[in-house]
Amino acid sequence: MVSLTKDPYPVLVSPLPTAADAMPATLDLFLASVGPRAFRFAEAGLRHRDDALDAVQDSLMRMLDYRDKPADEWPPLFWSILRRRVIDLQRRRRFRLPFWRDNVDAEGEPVDWADQGPGPAEVHAQHEQYETLVQALRQLPARQREAFTLRVLQDLDGATTARAMGCSEGAVKTHLSRARDALQTLMENPT
Incomplete structure (x- = not known):
């Protein structure tokens, strides 16, 4: 397994x-x-x-x-x-x-996802970036989040992403464009 x-x-x-x-x-x-x-x-x-x-x-x-x-x-x-x-x-x-x-542990504290390999400052910066991205992704509509995650984070090509999402490549491009615009705004102005 x-x-x-x-x-x-x-x-x-x-x-x-x-x-x-x-x-x-x-x-x-x-x-x-x-x-x-x-x-x-x-x-x-x-x-x-x-x-x-x-x-x-x-x-x-x-x-x-x-x-x-x-x-x-x-x-x-x-x-x-x-x-x-x-x-x-x-x-x-x-x-x-x-x-x-x-994602909280038994005491109600957030789970720390940071990699402890690099220095503390780098770890903190990476953790903050990831948390900001996750928070921004959570605010996107599901199809935009899926398109961004599959196309950008998973580095799948347009045809593979379209087949995985069950839509056309044009729809993937539209969802991806809207997701990028929304993420840009959300990450520049985190709430």
């Missing part, structure tokens, strides 16, 4: 994939490479670490049914499965819980 706790600290932008990373040879390698990015996507949409882990794990398990599909179909298929799982969990939560659970 793929471990999602390998990369517990979020980063703003994932590194650009190399040619070797573009299409893993086996489904297991693909699932191992997509796990941490998928967690960040799910966590941004669900705003709860445990729910995000569950959504990603369910999506990874469902991908095993598509082992015989061609490798170039795995990314859009996986992101579609994960997107639908996140939406399903959001709908269930709205029905059962009228509020969003925040």
Whole structure:
């Protein structure tokens, strides 16, 4: 099974994939490479670490049914499965819980996502940037948030993003443009 706790600290932008990373040879390698990015996507949409882990794990398990599909179909298929799982969990939560659970520990303190590798000032700055981005993403409509996350943060191409979202490439461009404009405004003037 793929471990999602390998990369517990979020980063703003994932590194650009190399040619070797573009299409893993086996489904297991693909699932191992997509796990941490998928967690960040799910966590941004669900705003709860445990729910995000569950959504990603369910999506990874469902991908095993598509082992015989061609490798170039795995990314859009996986992101579609994960997107639908996140939406399903959001709908269930709205029905059962009228509020969003925040990432807090047992004492009610916010969970610290910062990587302790670099110096304290750099860690703090990265944490603040990430929190600002997450807060801004939470204020976007769902389709804009999905387009931005898949296209920019996950570095998927326009066609793959369109297939994952179930819309045209033109719609992805529109959602992405609106998301960038809104994020620019929100991040310049955080509330």
